Amino acid sequence: MPRSPTLHCRSCGTAVVLRVPDDGDTRERAVCPACATIHYDNPLIVVGTVPVWGPPEAEQVLLCKRNIEPRWGKWTLPAGFMELNETTAEGAARETDEEAGAHIEMGPLYAMMNVVRVGQVHMFYRARLLDLNFDPGHETIEARMFAEADIPWDEIAFQTVKVTLERYFEDRRRGAFGLHTVDID
Ligand SMILES: [Zn+2]
Incomplete structure (x- = not known):
């Protein structure tokens, strides 16, 4: 809204x-x-990551089941509002830690999306998981890995997360990752 x-x-x-x-x-x-x-x-900035694990042909993505409104019980990539005194990458890493307790190596910026209707800009970074030991915070019911075939597409919390995941798996198939700038209606 x-x-x-x-x-x-x-x-x-x-x-x-x-x-x-x-x-x-x-x-x-x-x-x-x-x-x-x-x-x-002015618009607010939301920062997050696409944390992945495994070899290219069997890569899995970390999703978090939300324990907060809006979209309680829906799945999301770890993301949240950027704070003062941090960079966008630092914010994305912080949110990944807070929501999943995941240990990552940060990668490059992957998607930047304007969500004009709600006055937000969403930025997702690629990230590689260092292990599969998660420690979800209070905002997350469950953090777990999904192969592309198992992604709960109808249960994704936000359009920007859905678009980012779609682009990610397309790029994975091509074997080439760019920077995606998208305007969300
Ligand atoms: Zn006044």
């Missing part, structure tokens, strides 16, 4: 008004009528 707009001033708590600021801006912003703070609501 689209992110809800700012309703109250983050500085003083007064109800904001939507208007175009006088400083040459061209978009409506949430402006505080009391202290004049202008709130810029």
Whole structure:
């Protein structure tokens, strides 16, 4: 669902008004009528990994069963919101650790997807698992490996995860991985 707009001033708590600021801006912003703070609501970045294991002809991908809303009980690649004071790759590694307790060697950026409708950018890195010892955090019911034939396509939590997995297995078959930039409707 689209992110809800700012309703109250983050500085003083007064109800904001939507208007175009006088400083040459061209978009409506949430402006505080009391202290004049202008709130810029910009897209959020979601970072994650495609952690794989095994030889190319029998490669498996790590998926996590969500223990949180939205999409409780659905499967996802480990991913979450980027934090301050980290790079996108660091955030992807952190989320992989937090959600699966997986040990990985980070690879290159693999997919960057604009999800304009909800104001998000999703970035997935390739990653190679160093072992199959997982220790899922509280956000995950279960973390396990899936061969392509066993991927629960109808139970994937997010469109960006589904697209990333589809592209990944296509590239695996071709034996060549690029960087995929995709706009999700
Ligand atoms: Zn204010």
